[in-house]
Amino acid sequence: MKNLVLVLLLFLGVQMNASTPKDAIKFYDIKNVKIPVVYEQSNLLPTGFVQLVFIGGGNVNDGNKIGLSKIASSILNEGTKELGVTKFADLLEQKAINLNVRTGLETLNFELDYLKDEQNTAINLMSDLLKSPNLTENALKKVRTQITSALLNKQNDFDYIASVNLSSLLFKNTPLANPALGTIKSIQNISLDDVKKYLKENLTLKRLIIILGGDMDIDKTLALLKPVLSTLEVGEKAQTHHYEANDKSQEKTIYKDTQQAYIYFGSPFSLNDLKTEAYKAKVMSFILGSSGFGSRLMEEIRVKRGLAYSAYLRIATSNIANYTTGYLQTKIENQKESIELVKKVVDDFIKNGATQEELDSAKSFLLGSEPLRNETLSQRLYTKFFNFYLGLPLDFEKIQLNQIKNLTLDELNSYIKSHTEIKNLTFSIVTQKSQKDKK
Structure with missing residues (x-):
């Protein structure tokens, strides 16, 4: 039961x-x-x-x-x-x-x-x-x-x-x-x-x-x-919070007895208005690293070089913080190459933007799959709640789909090229000491 x-x-x-x-x-x-x-x-x-x-x-x-x-x-x-x-x-x-x-x-x-x-x-x-x-x-x-x-x-x-x-x-x-x-x-x-x-x-x-x-x-x-x-006290409204991600590139390595290198990375992302920018950030994120196979990051790291089983990067947007976050897992000997490749992929993406083929593919997937995310009652309720909480219209998903549908390549690339801050990547690594370091 x-x-x-x-x-x-x-x-x-x-x-x-x-x-x-x-x-x-x-x-x-x-x-x-x-x-x-x-x-x-x-x-x-x-x-x-x-x-x-x-x-x-x-x-x-x-x-x-x-x-x-x-x-x-x-x-x-x-x-x-x-x-x-x-x-x-x-x-x-x-x-x-x-x-x-x-x-x-x-x-x-x-x-x-x-x-x-x-x-x-x-x-x-x-x-x-x-x-x-x-x-x-x-x-x-x-x-x-x-x-x-x-x-x-x-x-x-x-x-x-x-x-x-x-x-x-x-x-x-x-x-x-x-x-x-x-x-x-x-x-x-x-x-x-x-x-x-x-x-x-x-x-x-x-x-x-x-x-x-x-x-x-x-x-x-x-x-x-x-x-x-009615038994609850009236109380006071909660304090609102917003935090900015560190814009200085950093790296922290922890050594463990592992056969793989666990590489997590992230960077700041500047976003002024969810209502007018969230759809561009979503398409940008999809093309760069959140769509799995077909994303720039997966294509370069797994498909072309076989350095990792998966590689992921997404842009997180909310009232409390906006930032990028990603990860990959690779062999110890491929750790340095993988990190440099992540930096290069992000750098090239910001410099050159997306292609029309990538934009068309992103539109096709997002316009087709997004409605499926709100099929069930609980999904729709959570979506409405979060939209209300973020100060957005309750039907913001429909608005966003229309925005994505009408997005042009010039508009997207102008947006991508304006976000140079995401190149300031911070890396957190769990790996094994090399034989030289052990000695």
């Missing part, structure tokens, strides 16, 4: 667009706070989806308590204080209700999905969790142990090491430089009082965005949520 809802969604997901859903955004008043509600009604499946998103609860706000948001969200998955994790999980299981709490860069999310007939039970259980989470020393100790164990396992995860080190170089002296899981030392130093303070600060009405979807009456569902949401 546990995954019944997810199975149904996967089975019929490709048919979601066959319905004629009503979708919009509205504002729901609780304690004179206008809470944004992103929603979509669809009666194709007898299921419901509720998500409470608290802006400010992500790890970018951990401060000097690195890993605090991870600890707090993990404790919230330990059931209520009255029932504990096992009995609470059993109640969810019996009704095929899925309730999960997770944290992202900037958000703390309560995610609930259920069969339509179990809506009252599902919302009541989520309400119980919000009102009385299992904030006990035993739960904290269990969560600390789990995260510490995960961090110990990461000590031999060379992709993780290279990735974390890249972030520490690109975003030095900012929260983005910190690992989301925290460190073994920081995790041990987080107390139950720290968790309570974090929840008190973040579980507030002014930080809340509600996402609703499925076969439900939106107003009735909000009415069911109102009693528990």
